[in-house]
Amino acid sequence: xxxxxxxxxxxAARRATAPEDGSNDGVETRSRILDAxxxxxxxxxxxxxxxxxxxxxxxxxxxxxxYYFPKxxxxxxTLLAERLPAHPLCAAADIAVHGDVAGSxxxxxxxxxxxxxxxxxxxxxxxxxxxxxxxxxxHLRAMHDGLVELTERVLDIAAASPLNHRRRREAAQTFVAxxxxxxxxxxxxxxxxxxTAAASMVSSSLVPIGGA
Amino acid sequence: xxxxxxxxxxxAARRATAPEDGSNDGVETRSRILDAxxxxxxxxxxxxxxxxxxxxxxxxxxxxxxYYFPKxxxxxxTLLAERLPAHPLCAAADIAVHGDVAGSxxxxxxxxxxxxxxxxxxxxxxxxxxxxxxxxxxHLRAMHDGLVELTERVLDIAAASPLNHRRRREAAQTFVAxxxxxxxxxxxxxxxxxxTAAASMVSSSLVPIGGA
Amino acid sequence: xxxxxxxxxxxAARRATAPEDGSNDGVETRSRILDAxxxxxxxxxxxxxxxxxxxxxxxxxxxxxxYYFPKxxxxxxTLLAERLPAHPLCAAADIAVHGDVAGSxxxxxxxxxxxxxxxxxxxxxxxxxxxxxxxxxxHLRAMHDGLVELTERVLDIAAASPLNHRRRREAAQTFVAxxxxxxxxxxxxxxxxxxTAAASMVSSSLVPIGGA
Amino acid sequence: xxxxxxxxxxxAARRATAPEDGSNDGVETRSRILDAxxxxxxxxxxxxxxxxxxxxxxxxxxxxxxYYFPKxxxxxxTLLAERLPAHPLCAAADIAVHGDVAGSxxxxxxxxxxxxxxxxxxxxxxxxxxxxxxxxxxHLRAMHDGLVELTERVLDIAAASPLNHRRRREAAQTFVAxxxxxxxxxxxxxxxxxxTAAASMVSSSLVPIGGA
DNA sequence: AATGAATGAGATTTCATTCAT
DNA sequence: GATGAATGAAATCTCATTCAT
Numbered sequence: 042x043x044x045x046x047x048x049x050x051x052x053a054a055r056r057a058t059a060p061e062d063g064s065n066d067g068v069e070t071r072s073r074i075l076d077a078x079x080x081x082x083x084x085x086x087x088x089x090x091x092x093x094x095x096x097x098x099x100x101x102x103x104x105x106x107x108y109y110f111p112k113x114x115x116x117x118x119t120l121l122a123e124r125l126p127a128h129p130l131c132a133a134a135d136i137a138v139h140g141d142v143a144g145s146x147x148x149x150x151x152x153x154x155x156x157x158x159x160x161x162x163x164x165x166x167x168x169x170x171x172x173x174x175x176x177x178x179x180h181l182r183a184m185h186d187g188l189v190e191l192t193e194r195v196l197d198i199a200a201a202s203p204l205n206h207r208r209r210r211e212a213a214q215t216f217v218a219x220x221x222x223x224x225x226x227x228x229x230x231x232x233x234x235x236x237t238a239a240a241s242m243v244s245s246s247l248v249p250i251g252g253a
Numbered sequence: 254x255x256x257x258x259x260x261x262x263x264x265a266a267r268r269a270t271a272p273e274d275g276s277n278d279g280v281e282t283r284s285r286i287l288d289a290x291x292x293x294x295x296x297x298x299x300x301x302x303x304x305x306x307x308x309x310x311x312x313x314x315x316x317x318x319x320y321y322f323p324k325x326x327x328x329x330x331t332l333l334a335e336r337l338p339a340h341p342l343c344a345a346a347d348i349a350v351h352g353d354v355a356g357s358x359x360x361x362x363x364x365x366x367x368x369x370x371x372x373x374x375x376x377x378x379x380x381x382x383x384x385x386x387x388x389x390x391x392h393l394r395a396m397h398d399g400l401v402e403l404t405e406r407v408l409d410i411a412a413a414s415p416l417n418h419r420r421r422r423e424a425a426q427t428f429v430a431x432x433x434x435x436x437x438x439x440x441x442x443x444x445x446x447x448x449t450a451a452a453s454m455v456s457s458s459l460v461p462i463g464g465a
Numbered sequence: 466x467x468x469x470x471x472x473x474x475x476x477a478a479r480r481a482t483a484p485e486d487g488s489n490d491g492v493e494t495r496s497r498i499l500d501a502x503x504x505x506x507x508x509x510x511x512x513x514x515x516x517x518x519x520x521x522x523x524x525x526x527x528x529x530x531x532y533y534f535p536k537x538x539x540x541x542x543t544l545l546a547e548r549l550p551a552h553p554l555c556a557a558a559d560i561a562v563h564g565d566v567a568g569s570x571x572x573x574x575x576x577x578x579x580x581x582x583x584x585x586x587x588x589x590x591x592x593x594x595x596x597x598x599x600x601x602x603x604h605l606r607a608m609h610d611g612l613v614e615l616t617e618r619v620l621d622i623a624a625a626s627p628l629n630h631r632r633r634r635e636a637a638q639t640f641v642a643x644x645x646x647x648x649x650x651x652x653x654x655x656x657x658x659x660x661t662a663a664a665s666m667v668s669s670s671l672v673p674i675g676g677a
Numbered sequence: 678x679x680x681x682x683x684x685x686x687x688x689a690a691r692r693a694t695a696p697e698d699g700s701n702d703g704v705e706t707r708s709r710i711l712d713a714x715x716x717x718x719x720x721x722x723x724x725x726x727x728x729x730x731x732x733x734x735x736x737x738x739x740x741x742x743x744y745y746f747p748k749x750x751x752x753x754x755t756l757l758a759e760r761l762p763a764h765p766l767c768a769a770a771d772i773a774v775h776g777d778v779a780g781s782x783x784x785x786x787x788x789x790x791x792x793x794x795x796x797x798x799x800x801x802x803x804x805x806x807x808x809x810x811x812x813x814x815x816h817l818r819a820m821h822d823g824l825v826e827l828t829e830r831v832l833d834i835a836a837a838s839p840l841n842h843r844r845r846r847e848a849a850q851t852f853v854a855x856x857x858x859x860x861x862x863x864x865x866x867x868x869x870x871x872x873t874a875a876a877s878m879v880s881s882s883l884v885p886i887g888g889a
Numbered sequence: 890a891a892t893g894a895a896t897g898a899g900a901t902t903t904c905a906t907t908c909a910t
Numbered sequence: 911g912a913t914g915a916a917t918g919a920a921a922t923c924t925c926a927t928t929c930a931t
Contacts (some may be wrong), residue, residue, distance in 0.1 A: 067890070086385045088300035091925060107927065124404055173298045174383055176891045178441040185444060211450035215431065218446040224435035229383035229390040232397060234430040238423035246454035247406035281916055303900060314917050319902060321915095491894055496901050512724035515921060520827045531923060533894095593808055595865035596801055602865040609868060612886045635874035642870040643851065646858035653807035653814040656821060658854040662847035666882035703911070727904060738913045741907065 071109050073099045078116040079124070083162040085229075087117055087170050117170065120244035121180045125163045128187040129153050137198035142247060146216055149192060153220065162223040178205035188217045196247070204247060212243045282322050286311045290328040291336070295345060295374040299329055299382050314464035329382065333392045337375045340399040341365050352458060358428055358452035361404060365432065376436040400429045407433075408459070418433035425453045495533050500521045502540040502576050503548070507586040507652075511541055541594065546606045549587045552553050552611040556582045561622035568672060569623035570640055570664035573616060577644065588648040620671070628671060636667045704762045707745050709735045714752045715760070719798040723753055723806050736884075743840035748816050753806065757816045761799045764823040773834035778883060782852055782876035785828060789856065800860040822855045832883070839884060 077099035081090045085164035092113055096103045110116050131152040137145040167184075196204060219239045224239040226233050289310035293302045304325055308315045322328050333339075341366040349357040379396075382389040404425035408416060431451045438445050499643035505514045516537055520527045535539050545551075553577040563571040591608075594601040616637035620628060645661045650657050713734035717726045726815040728749055732739045746752050757763075767788040803820075806813040828849035834838060853873045862869050 066388070070890085084385075086254075086300060088298065092927085093925070101928095102893055104894095104928085105890075111927090113926065150257055158431060168437070169381055169384055171443070172377060173296075178443075181441060187438065195907070211447055212454070214444070214446050215451050215454060218431055218434045218438075220429065222430045222437070225380070225434070226430075227439060229393060231383070231390075231394055234426050235423055239427050239430075242424070242427060242454050242458035246457050279906085282915080304902085305900075315901090316903080316918060317916060325901065489873075494894080508723065508809075512722060514810060516923085518922075525921095528897060529895060529923080535923085537922065546866065554821045565820060579887050588809060592861070593716050593805055595867070596805055597720075597725065602867075605865060606867055635871055636878070637867070638870050639878060642875075643854055646854045646861070649804070649858070649861060650854075653817060655807070655814075655818055655824075656850070659847055663851050663854075666848070666878050669882050670878035706911090712929095728906085729904070739905095740907085740913055741911075744911070747906090775894065 059207070060171060062226065067109075070099075072103065074101060074106055074109060074139075075116070079120055079159070079166070080160055082117065082120070083165040087166070087174070114174070115219060117174065118176060120163065120166065122179065125167065125180070125184075126158070126181040127180055128143055129191045131191075133191055133194035133198060137195040138199060140201055142196065142199040143240040143244035145195050146192070146243060147237055148241070149195050149216075150220060150223075150236045152189065153191075160223070161227050165228040168225045185217060185221065188220060189213045192216055200247060212247055216240070216243050228240075228247070263321055271414070282311075282313060282317065282334055285326070286318055287332060287336070289363075291332055291371070291374055291378075294329065294332070295377040298449060299378070299386075322416050326386070329378070329386065330388060332375065332378065333389065336371070337379065337392070337396075339392055339395040340433060341403045343403075345406035345410055349407040351410060353458035354408065354411040354448075355452040357407050358455060359449055360403070361407050361428075361430060362435075362448045362452070365400065365403075373436070373439050377440040380437045380440060397429060397433065400432060401425045404428055412459060420459060424459055427450070471612055483675055490579065493532070494523075494525060494529065498525060498533060499540070499544060499548070499602040503544055503583070503590075506541065506544070511590070511598075513570055521676040533650040538598070540599065541590070542600060544587065544590065548583070549591065549604070549608075551607040553608075553615045557615055557617075557618035557622055563622060564625055565662040567661075567668035568622065569619050570616070570667060571661055573619050573640075574644060574647075574660045574664070577612065577615075585648070585651050592649045592652060609641060609645065612644060613637045616640055618644040624671060633672060636671055639665070640667050683692060688807070703745075706735075706737055706741065710737060710742055710745060711752070711756060711760070715756055715795070715802075718753065718756070719787060719801040723810070737868070738848060750810070753802070753810065754812060756799065756802065757813065760795070761803065761816070761820075763816055763819040765820075765827045767827075768774035769827055770829035773831040776837055778835045779873075779876040780830065781831050782828070782879060783873055785831050785852075786856060786859075786876070789824065789827075790869045797860070797863050801864040804861045821853060821857065824856060825849045828852055836883060844883060848883055854878050857859055 074095065077095045078090075081095055081098060084090075092106055093103055095107045095116070099106070104131050110119065131149075131150075136148045137150050138148075167177060171181045172178065189210075193209055196209050196212060209241065219234050219236060223233050223236060225231075286307065289307045290302075292309060293307055296302075304318055305315055308318045317380045322331065337451070341364075343361075348360045348364050350360075373380070379389060379393050384390065401422075405421055408424060409420050428451065431446050431448060435445050435448060437443075480483065488618060498519065501519045503513075505519055505522060508514075516530055517527055519540070523530070534543065555573075555577075560572045560576050562572075566589045591601060591605050592661050595605045613634075617633055620636060640663065643658050643660060647657050650656075678791060692883050697840055704795050709717075710731065713731045714726075717731055717734060729739055731752070732742045735742070746755065762785055765788075767785075772784045803813060803817050807817045809816065821831050825846075838884075853876065855872060859869050859872060
């Protein structure tokens with residue numbers, strides 16, 4: 042039984058969250074498209090997600106999607122630009138506790154965007170497309186650098202005594218690598234490293250044995 | 254629907270590398286296809302690589318590709334199965350040196366398949382497709398588990414005194430996470446963690462401070 | 466993989482039969498595709514008719530065909546569902562004349578859909594694909610049953626005296642078999658049975674010789 | 678897990694019925710191919726049956742199939758020519774019994790090739806391809822004519838008194854139509870007409886009411 | 890802003906047939 | 911006769927994108 046003609050529910054299917062006055066300023070439509078794109082691209086990958094499917098899930102007509110995002114790649118770009126801040130949002134001062142390096146790192150791991158509810162989804166996109174879409178690669182590297190910088194500030198505050206620059210950097214890079222690996226592993230249901238244990242290790246590497 | 258009979262001899266039927274006796278049992282053809290698939294999939298991603306392009310690079314007609322690999326996904330499966338051992342190939346005893354934990358870990362990092370010449374290429378595939386192709390995810394998890402086990406054996410041999418099981422496991426998991434992140438970061442030109450520094454950190458975390 | 470943008474206007478976008486107001490809601494396009502499919506499938510068989518040929522005859526681009534009928538088999542299904550009623554459209558009362566069994570059967574043969582202008586075409590499809598496409602088989606059996614039922618009602622009205630149930634059923638089944646064979650024979654230019662003669666035979670079989 | 682290379686069982690898989698001296702004169706191979714073709718074409722239709730599948734079921738290499746049957750259509754032609762006699766094999770005299778028209782027709786129905794064990798299979802092919810492959814249509818028409826002729830001879834022998842030519846022909850054509858429809862209906866699991874009842878009807882139509 | 894039919898390039902896959910050994 | 915790799919045309923189907931309304 043084939044349908045007489047493909048039909049589409051269209052604007053009439055607007056959700057409960059539409060403005061009460063019945064107007065639709067396009068903001069909601071646009072973000073519904075981004076929501077759909079985020080979910081589907083995270084699940085299936087960018088190349089494997091047809092624009093038609095994104096439009097269907099967003100309950101907008103196919104043509105409208107291209108009004109907001111003239112090229113498919115714009116969806117990806119916009120998701121990164123608007124939903125995944127390249128620089129960590131939390132301040133070192135709010136996280137670090139003087140004298141508690143390991144604990145500060147653990148709080149850092151929790152405070153960072155990568156653990157926000159929608160973050161696994163975006164991280165998924167980030168890691169998957171990083172190798173093939175240059176702009177995604179840039180974004181990921183920028184995030185990495187921001188995280189390393191933040192981690193260094195946290196270590197500075199948390200450490201009992203001034204840190205050797207090289208060691209601080211190595212500690213920060215290692216911890217951030219574990220943070221990123223954790224986000225990456227989540228998307229393929231891989232085993233996650235124990236960040237608390239890692240924080241201890243990193244922390245203990247900074248403690249000069251014998252006060253050196 | 255009768256097909257036209259082939260009229261074109263095919264410039265690729267014989268290549269410089271063909272066996273001297275002129276025989277061609279298909280083994281060489283098959284591996285040429287896999288070579289091409291490996292390169293292109295690693296560079297552009299599985300979905301973004303048309304089979305036509307793989308055939309062209311392998312210098313075989315499109316149809317022949319499907320003679321050896323009936324579905325496109327079989328290329329991916331075969332690359333994993335035949336070219337990327339799920340279990341590390343080196344033995345703990347060849348790597349670990351008693352009394353030198355950090356050095357043993359560094360040697361492990363070098364000895365492991367992930368640093369073989371063709372490994373970045375395959376790692377690229379592995380990480381990119383892990384989230385969307387279940388079998389790739391399995392493979393990656395199997396590799397992870399194999400690496401953790403190997404790392405634990407290395408730590409056992411290298412450690413001066415018997416290790417606490419939980420600590421040993423945490424150390425191994427952390428180091429393997431860094432190993433994998435390193436392989437992953439390479440594919441999007443991300444900054445690589447300093448594995449030597451990481452080996453020190455992990456190593457120092459195993460040294461009981463004050464004999465505890 | 467970005468697609469090239471369409472550069473060709475499409476000579477078939479507007480046809481002589483398009484609505485005067487220039488609107489095109491797709492209804493006409495859809496039925497043009499079905500027309501083409503009906504002709505070609507009837508002539509060459511379903512498997513031997515490429516979708517490209519159907520599209521060409523309908524003067525629509527190949528892609529549009531799959532917009533309306535996502536799978537090729539949907540064309541067949543739709544033809545059956547929309548163009549070949551599974552149940553005969555004529556009423557027994559309009560056909561049967563009390564006291565004239567043979568004449569009533571002849572009128573039945575003419576009144577039934579199988580003799581409509583487009584019917585040989587569809588019957589062709591029906592018989593050819595019945596063995597391999599289950600849904601076509603169902604349709605054909607449903608048609609058969611509907612015809613037998615109608616024929617029985619016609620016999621009831623036309624017969625001078627009440628009929629023995631078993632005999633009535635045998636008569637109806639035999640006549641319908643001849644009806645169907647006739648439709649089938651037409652498609653391979655086979656000799657058609659003389660339905661008038663058959664109607665007489667069937668009719669005479671119902672007349673109790675000597676009132677038995 | 679993709680096979681290293683497609684393998685083929687080859688002649689080694691020869692069946693128990695091969696000649697004891699180990700030779701293979703090709704007769705057995707050839708008929709094994711025809712067996713396979715018959716089964717598969719009957720089940721799926723000629724167009725939908727790949728030669729590769731026929732070769733696989735026959736357990737012969739693909740290339741060998743084309744040694745015996747250079748074109749795919751030759752398989753169909755050969756099946757008709759060698760396995761489906763265009764003319765009925767039984768003699769009227771062996772079937773007809775003077776004075777028993779209905780019984781003679783029933784015996785005819787059973788004696789005719791269409792009820793042989795392999796006949797449904799071939800009938801299937803016959804009816805399916807009759808409309809599209811001219812040679813199949815010819816064959817079917819030839820069979821029809823042969824059957825009508827045979828039926829007329831049977832009627833002549835069985836009838837108590839000489840038959841009017843036109844009536845005899847009509848009776849024969851009607852009965853043959855039912856015979857063919859029966860063979861055709863079998864292939865799509867359609868309801869089969871009751872040939873015994875039909876024989877009675879046809880027979881009664883020949884009995885001059887009131888001795889006319 | 891909204892709509893959905895239209896477009897055509899290109900993707901994967903199938904397959905009859907050939908041919909060197 | 912036997913074998914299976916090789917060939918390339920063609921089939922079905924997908925999809926980003928456009929455009930008239």
